[in-house]
Amino acid sequence: MxxxxxxxxxxxxxxxxxxxxxxxxxxxxxxxxxxxxADAAAPGAPGIASAWTTGAKxxxxxxxxxxxxxxxxxxxxxxxxxxxxxxxxxxxxxxxxxxxxxxxxxxxxxxxxxxxxxxxxxxxxxxxxxxxxxxxxxxxxxxxxxxxxxxxxxxxxxxxxxxxxxxxxxxxxxxxxxxxxxxxxxxxxxxxxxxxxxxxxxxxxxxxxxxxxxxxxxxxxxxxxxxxxxxxxxxxxxxxxxxxxxxxxxxxxxxxxxxxxxxxxxxxxxxxxxxxxxxxxxxxxxxxxxxxxxxxWRNYLASLSAPPASVSGMTTQFHVAAMTLKAHEDKTYTGAFVASLTVPWGQAINADNSNTAGYHAVWARDLYEMGTAEIAIGDRAAANRALDYLFNVQQRPDGSYPQNTRLDGTPVWGSLQLDEVAFPSILAWQLGRTDAAAYAKIKASANFLVAHGPSTPQERWEEAGGYSPSTLAAEIAGLVCASDIAQKNGDTAAANTFLATADAWQQNVEAWTLTRSGHLDGNPYYVRIDDNGNPNDGHNLCIANGGGCHDERDVVDAGFLELIRLGVKRPSDANIAASLAVVDRSIRVNTPVGAMWYRYNHDGYGEADDGGPYTGTGRGRLWPIFSGERGEYEIANGRSATSYLATMAGSANQGYLIPEQAWDRPDANGFVFGKGTDSATPLAWSMAQFVRLAVSISAGKNVETPSVVAARYAR
Missing domain, CATH: 2.70.98.10 (Beta-galactosidase; Chain A, domain 5)
Incomplete structure (x- = not known):
């Protein structure tokens, strides 16, 4: 008007x-x-298009x-x-x-x-x-x-x-x-x-x-x-x-x-x-x-285990991480912890309809990361609520889990990732949930893995299908945990099937995902993902976020560290060490707050070169969680991980919130080298990784590693 x-x-x-x-x-x-x-009504309806705000909280x-x-x-x-x-x-x-x-x-x-x-x-x-x-x-x-x-x-x-x-x-x-x-x-x-x-x-x-x-x-x-x-x-x-x-x-x-x-x-x-x-x-x-x-809030913190000695000088960061995890749990659907109270790059996301989920949805993977962190800090009740939510809301009748869901279990993005099918069984084992009702859920998921694995429709970066070291680690660990719970329920036949499958997959991890003909300096090394289980055939891997198409042997991530964290490989494994050297040369950046890594080379999931929001193409930035995962690898090898804990804390903002992604170069476009971008701050997974690493440092071992898996393969 x-x-x-x-x-x-x-x-x-x-x-x-x-x-x-x-x-x-x-x-x-x-x-x-x-x-x-009638004369009091405002003109101009419906107004201009709406948007959300930046994910940088x-x-x-x-x-x-x-x-x-x-x-x-x-x-x-x-x-x-x-x-x-x-x-x-x-x-x-x-x-x-x-x-x-x-x-x-x-x-x-x-x-x-x-x-x-x-x-x-x-x-x-x-x-x-x-x-x-x-x-x-x-x-x-x-x-x-x-x-x-x-x-x-x-x-x-x-x-x-x-x-x-x-x-x-x-x-x-x-x-x-x-x-x-x-x-x-x-x-x-x-x-x-x-x-x-x-x-x-x-x-x-x-x-x-x-x-x-x-x-x-x-x-x-x-x-x-x-x-x-x-x-x-x-x-x-x-x-x-x-x-x-x-x-x-x-x-x-x-x-x-x-x-x-x-x-x-x-x-x-x-x-x-x-x-x-x-x-x-x-x-x-x-x-x-x-x-x-x-x-x-003070009463909640008092109910947890005391902060570990590893966070001396970082106690407030530890407390905020613990409180932030609790704050991500819903109060109607208890046990439903969303990935982040953000819409990454929300300023570029149209908000005119109610379809936007952002990161305020539930991923079984992120829920597992948060659940293991809750166990580490002494809130087992929260971890049990998370498992109950997985079993009672997210799990499908065939034992699978959707890629992610709204709180009522309605799928958001609709794909399938087999690590997410495996993680609830690992969490159940860590919580000692061996009762018959829990086992029925675990058995359904294990049967689904046996029937549909080891190749996954998507790996943990939700973009590509095939044989992924990180997904394989979760599948193998999930089957071993399911086998142990099956044995405790007297189901010997299922226990043997799950264990035999896990053993066969564990013995083929290198054959499926370790290339010996790659172009990066340092053969052999693990690739990010292989489409058909032949990591030497040089097939094209097209990256879904605008990162282009590349020889799959030229795309690496550090997902193979899941093999160590979940007990599927020995910490001293020579192929893991060789692959780390390749990863460090390819995707490591030394920031003012410490060493960080990209998800993988050629990643396009991040701000544009001029700092503009990600809108389908961009340049992937650094993820502080990888500093935590590297720290867990060092702990498994009996080495210090305090520098990696300090790096994670250093990436946090004034509010002690650790981001999903951190800026990867000298200060520019309003971003600070080593500090959060407009993606998602905080990422609950980042906060979970920080507290779990802190507890593991003081414990002298990775508190999340399922001992039943490590006893079979890593010791």
């Missing part, structure tokens, strides 16, 4: 609405704000209670995605402040300030953002907690004018309810900004109240941001945006030169429930909520 025809509602009417006198307040149902004046949090089904993430100095009522349902693109003098300038908090991030309490996931204007005119300090009693996030905010006279402060809220940036409607009701989309509703409120508030559609004349940008004030006030679209809600907060207040963002099944939750949390007060929130 043209700017000149924008509907304008008088500030007097808005004030009456805040006092409860607007017709919008007289809704008798559970969905506040439906009975609205600097902090995250949730209460330890089951009653508070809300998870927050922060980055770029602002609030990023917020999840409710499950960890796979994002509801917010971003929430941030806007500063103006009302006449000459308007600044967006994300872009106009320098950002500092602090962990408020080393034993709680409580974060603080300190944003100072690049102009030096103001500072915004924000402290985040969630209410343990309800689905509310509270942001304690201090706004300070540092120079140049009085300023005005606005909050800009871009909801993307029910995992979609489109389909939202909103209204101003009783001094709160409420919104809804299907089964999810939100309410935004401030302890000070709002001086004015409006609802509009992103990128149009009704968008509060556009109004502030053009006019340095809310020049059009709209009580409601009643047509579904890309909703933006904006409100002015009364401030002076040094003002502290609390912002509440709450969620519920409808607008009334969300508004009541926001008000209840504000009434309780930030200090009381903060105290309860911190106590929950």
């Amino acid at each position: 043209p700017h000149a025809t924008r509907i304008r509602i008088s500030l007097g009417l808005v004030t009456l609405a805040f006092l409860g006198c607007s017709s919008a307040a007289h809704d008798s149902g559970g969905d506040e704000g439906q009975a609205l004046r 600097q902090g995250l949090g949730t209460s330890t209670t089951a009653a508070s089904k809300i998870w927050y993430t922060i980055g770029q100095g602002i609030t990023h995605e917020i999840y409710y009522p499950q960890v796979d349902t994002a509801n917010v693109q971003d929430l941030q402040y806007v500063v103006t003098d009302g006449s000459s300038f308007m600044e967006l908090e994300r872009d106009a300030t320098t950002h500092d991030v602090q962990l408020v309490d080393p034993k709680a996931l409580e974060y603080r953002q300190i944003n100072t204007a690049k102009s030096g005119r103001y500072r915004i300090t924000k402290t985040y907690v969630t209410d343990p009693e309800r689905a509310t996030m509270l942001i304690r905010t201090r706004f300070q004018v540092l120079s140049g006279g009085a300023l005005q402060l606005y909050v800009l809220f871009n909801p993307s309810l029910n995992n979609s940036g489109m389909g939202d409607t909103g209204a101003t009701v009783n001094g709160k900004l409420v919104a809804s989309d299907g089964p999810v509703a939100s309410a935004l409120a401030a302890s000070t109240g709002f001086s004015s508030a409006t609802n509009g559609y992103s990128g149009t004349s009704s968008d509060g941001y556009n109004q502030l940008h053009d006019d340095h004030r809310l020049s059009g006030i709209y009580d409601a945006a009643s047509s579904p679209g890309n909703l933006v809600q904006t409100a002015q907060i009364p401030v002076g030169t040094d003002t502290s207040f609390t912002l509440a963002l709450a969620f519920g099944a409808d607008r009334t429930q969300a508004a009541q939750a926001a008000q209840a949390s504000l009434d309780r007060g930030f200090s009381a909520v903060e105290s309860s929130y911190k106590t929950g």
Whole structure:
């Protein structure tokens, strides 16, 4: 709609609405704000296309209670995605402040300030953002907690004018309810900004109240941001945006030169429930909520094993890693730990529909990594919940597992990876789950492996099929563990079948995946994957992420280290050592924080050369988890792994979150050499690898290695 025809509602009417006198307040149902004046509707629906935010989070949090089904993430100095009522349902693109003098300038908090991030309490996931204007005119300090009693996030905010006279402060809220940036409607009701989309509703409120508030559609004349940008004030006030679209809600907060207040963002099944939750949390007060929130996390850490001696000087990193793992578990589908509370390169991902899963989905592989880390830190109950989820939600009737799923078990990407079929059996063995019900699940998976292995439709990088050293390691270990559990259940015939298959595959690992005619310096060496079990035939391997097509003998990764970690090969194996030398020459980078490795050479899964987001092609960057995996190899050989633990810690950001990928060259394009990119920070697998390596260093052995496998092949 043209700017000149924008509907304008008088500030007097808005004030009456805040006092409860607007017709919008007289809704008798559970969905506040439906009975609205016809002239109060915002124009411009549905607005422009929506997107998510970068995967580079600097902090995250949730209460330890089951009653508070809300998870927050922060980055770029602002609030990023917020999840409710499950960890796979994002509801917010971003929430941030806007500063103006009302006449000459308007600044967006994300872009106009320098950002500092602090962990408020080393034993709680409580974060603080300190944003100072690049102009030096103001500072915004924000402290985040969630209410343990309800689905509310509270942001304690201090706004300070540092120079140049009085300023005005606005909050800009871009909801993307029910995992979609489109389909939202909103209204101003009783001094709160409420919104809804299907089964999810939100309410935004401030302890000070709002001086004015409006609802509009992103990128149009009704968008509060556009109004502030053009006019340095809310020049059009709209009580409601009643047509579904890309909703933006904006409100002015009364401030002076040094003002502290609390912002509440709450969620519920409808607008009334969300508004009541926001008000209840504000009434309780930030200090009381903060105290309860911190106590929950402190009590959780106290229930774990003491931090190992290996993390001397890195105790906070260890604690944050342990808490981050817990924070990735859903509270409805218990045991469902998502891979990351992020959408990698989300700023380039369209959010108009609800199909985006990002990394807030469940992979059996990542769940295994987290489960073994939970065992290592003393939370066996969490690991058992994870196994129960695998057995009862993800496992298919034929014993297989999908590539990944939403929390209810619905497949997301739909492929099959045989290491993921094997890992639950290994986790079950590590947990001592030998009961008949568990064995029925394990037997089904082992039978599936026998019938469909050893070649896998996809290996652990989810791109290529064939004979993969890392997948073979998991398959062999899974079958040995299944055999042992079968024997304990008196099923000798199945035990013998599983063990005989494992033995045959173990004896052929080199024949299938060790090339003796490769072009890289150092024959023989393990290839990343071979299509047909003949690693010397030079077939083409086309990399699915834009990395091009190459002779399969020229593509290497360090996945063969799984053969050591899972006990399938001796730590001193000469072919492993020779292959490591090839890998170090091909894909190792010495960063300012220590040695890291690429997934494999020619990887295209990462930022473009100019630092732009990955959109199907790019350049793979470094993964800190490989520093951890190398450390486990060193432990298996009786050598020190402390430098690799330090490297992982060094890759973490100010919020102690370890990334999926780290920048692989001198600082450029806003990225720091050895620090996280826009992929996924944190990756729960990275946090799990850190704590498991730390415990293994102090134990003098890899605590994850199944002894029943190592006893058969590695000793």
